Amino acid sequence: MKRILTAALLVMMMLSVCLSAQAATATQTGTGVTVIKAADWAATYPEVYASYEKNAENEAVIDHVEEYPMIATVYEGMAFNKYYNSARGHYYTVQDVTNTGRPHALANCFTCKTPDFTAKVNNEGVSAYTIKFEDMLAEVNESVSCYNCHANTGNELVVTHTYLADAMGADFEKLNAETASCAQCHVEYYFAPETKAVTLPYDSMAAMHPDAILEYFEEMQFADYTNPRTGVKQIKVQHPEFETYMGTGSVHASQFSCADCHMEKATTADGKTYASHYWVSPLASESIQASCAGCHPDLKGFVAGIQTKAEERTVAIGTKLETLTNKLADAVAAGTYTEDELNAIRSLNRKGQFYWDFVFVENSEGAHNSRLTNECLDKAEKLIDEALGLIK
Numbered sequence: 001m002k003r004i005l006t007a008a009l010l011v012m013m014m015l016s017v018c019l020s021a022q023a024a025t026a027t028q029t030g031t032g033v034t035v036i037k038a039a040d041w042a043a044t045y046p047e048v049y050a051s052y053e054k055n056a057e058n059e060a061v062i063d064h065v066e067e068y069p070m071i072a073t074v075y076e077g078m079a080f081n082k083y084y085n086s087a088r089g090h091y092y093t094v095q096d097v098t099n100t101g102r103p104h105a106l107a108n109c110f111t112c113k114t115p116d117f118t119a120k121v122n123n124e125g126v127s128a129y130t131i132k133f134e135d136m137l138a139e140v141n142e143s144v145s146c147y148n149c150h151a152n153t154g155n156e157l158v159v160t161h162t163y164l165a166d167a168m169g170a171d172f173e174k175l176n177a178e179t180a181s182c183a184q185c186h187v188e189y190y191f192a193p194e195t196k197a198v199t200l201p202y203d204s205m206a207a208m209h210p211d212a213i214l215e216y217f218e219e220m221q222f223a224d225y226t227n228p229r230t231g232v233k234q235i236k237v238q239h240p241e242f243e244t245y246m247g248t249g250s251v252h253a254s255q256f257s258c259a260d261c262h263m264e265k266a267t268t269a270d271g272k273t274y275a276s277h278y279w280v281s282p283l284a285s286e287s288i289q290a291s292c293a294g295c296h297p298d299l300k301g302f303v304a305g306i307q308t309k310a311e312e313r314t315v316a317i318g319t320k321l322e323t324l325t326n327k328l329a330d331a332v333a334a335g336t337y338t339e340d341e342l343n344a345i346r347s348l349n350r351k352g353q354f355y356w357d358f359v360f361v362e363n364s365e366g367a368h369n370s371r372l373t374n375e376c377l378d379k380a381e382k383l384i385d386e387a388l389g390l391i392k
């Protein structure tokens with residue numbers, strides 16, 4: 001009985017979501033737009049604006065290098081190995097990118113931090129990506145804001161980061177607008193070697209799978225950096241929340257948008273409902289948890305169970321990756337291996353690190369799609385073990 005009820009409920013929910021879902025649309029480019037600032041919308045949308053301002057409370061920073069000591073070795077050769085702090089609120093993006101402690105020569109670092117840069121790219125095209133960081137900083141007024149997700153409409157959802165539309169191809173129109181809104185930034189990307197333009201490593205929904213992304217990088221022989229001791233050409237994965245949540249194995253992908261779990265429906269004192277723009281974990285919102293309670297009476301405990309397992313495996317496999325890095329560095333230094341032998345180990349190391357990173361830098365710690373998370377960890381572990389087996 002309970003199972004039948006759950007199934008019926010699922011179907012009903014999916015239907016209602018399908019009926020109300022709005023398809024994604026992208027902005028026009030080359031239009032000479034001036035960004036309307038968040039504060040300018042305060043009078044029109046006072047509740048939304050107040051909830052948006054609340055993001056200032058999300059100010060805690062966790063130093064990942066202290067929390068995960070293996071990354072000092074795994075990310076050696078790129079500045080992330082010394083400065084890698086946890087994500088905090090949208091409110092601090094400009095401040096955080098300016099103070100990373102990592103070098104940033106170009107304005108392309110502002111891509112997911114401020115609408116002022118998004119508008120600059122839309123007005124001027126890809127040449128904006130190579131403006132000097134400091135020159136762009138002088139033009140920046142605010143962190144992630146209304147323009148990023150609504151263009152200058154104030155309430156319609158518009159994709160202003162057009163590389164997302166490019167990467168989705170014909171699938172773009174099938175994308176739910178609320179999910180597309182977050183996918184503008186919560187994605188894996190790379191800077192195209194020639195233009196330095198932000199580019200997503202796929203051209204359709206199906207090609208978003210980590211296997212396909214790795215193949216894409218293999219084909220173009222892309223590397224973000226080379227590990228100085230091992231010579232491994234490494235790929236630095238970045239926050240693939242969209243790819244993970246929408247990926248094969250996801251339980252809720254066809255049912256809930258990112259906003260359903262991260263933006264609560266709030267109510268004013270006089271009964272008006274609005275979408276809260278205070279972006280938080282669903283575990284920090286009583287009303288979101290209440291909407292899940294029919295199927296997840298203890299969402300916190302359920303999520304903690306998934307995350308604990310994913311975290312344990314991530315740390316264990318990351319530690320193996322650290323061992324591999326050190327052993328391979330010794331093998332290179334010893335001079336007793338042929339270049340072909342070393343390259344075989346390097347290739348396994350590169351791929352193993354990619355799958356591990358795909359999980360490590362995803363911000364839900366397994367909760368968005370535990371099946372895909374485990375699949376990546378299985379692949380990482382197999383590749384790393386194989387590489388270790390080749391070291392005499």
Ligand code: HEC
Nearest residue numbers: 038041045048049052145146149154155178181259274275
């Ligand atoms: C990171 C993306 C993002 C940013 C930034 C953003 N919004 Fe939204 N906004 C959304 C999404 C997604 C929805 C739809 C949420 C839903 O229906 O659950 C939405 C809905 C709305 C609505 C629809 C009415 C409602 O309350 O349901 C208004 C109005 C609105 N936003 C105004 C603003 C204003 C004003 C700002 C700047 C202060 C802003 N938004 C910044 C993503 C964003």
Ligand code: HEC
Nearest residue numbers: 058087088089093096112148181182184185258262279280
């Ligand atoms: C314009 C880029 C951009 C868009 C669009 C965007 N985000 Fe973010 N988001 C970021 C960045 C950058 C961070 C990390 C902030 C930092 O520490 O610098 C972040 C962090 C977060 C966090 C972590 C906050 C914390 O306190 O730990 C959540 C939750 C989040 N985003 C949810 C969303 C959701 C939901 C959407 C879509 C409605 C969305 N984001 C759209 C750029 C964006």
Ligand code: HEC
Nearest residue numbers: 182186241242245252256257258261281283303363364367
């Ligand atoms: C079915 C609900 C659900 C959906 C839909 C969902 N998430 Fe999440 N998300 C979670 C849970 C659960 C966590 C883990 C929260 C925690 O650890 O407190 C999480 C964590 C996150 C975090 C880290 C938040 C933090 O506080 O550190 C970000 C960022 C995020 N999600 C972005 C997204 C984006 C972008 C999408 C859409 C592509 C999305 N989420 C869709 C449930 C969801």
Ligand code: HEC
Nearest residue numbers: 009010251260261282291292295296306367368369370371
């Ligand atoms: C109609 C029932 C139903 C509702 C409502 C529902 N869920 Fe789920 N959820 C499920 C089922 C079934 C699973 C799969 C459980 C499993 O794998 O053991 C699941 C899995 C999950 C997972 C783990 C995903 C994974 O890949 O392991 C998260 C996180 C989650 N739900 C969050 C939420 C949140 C947040 C809400 C409310 C916004 C919600 N769910 C509402 C039925 C539901």
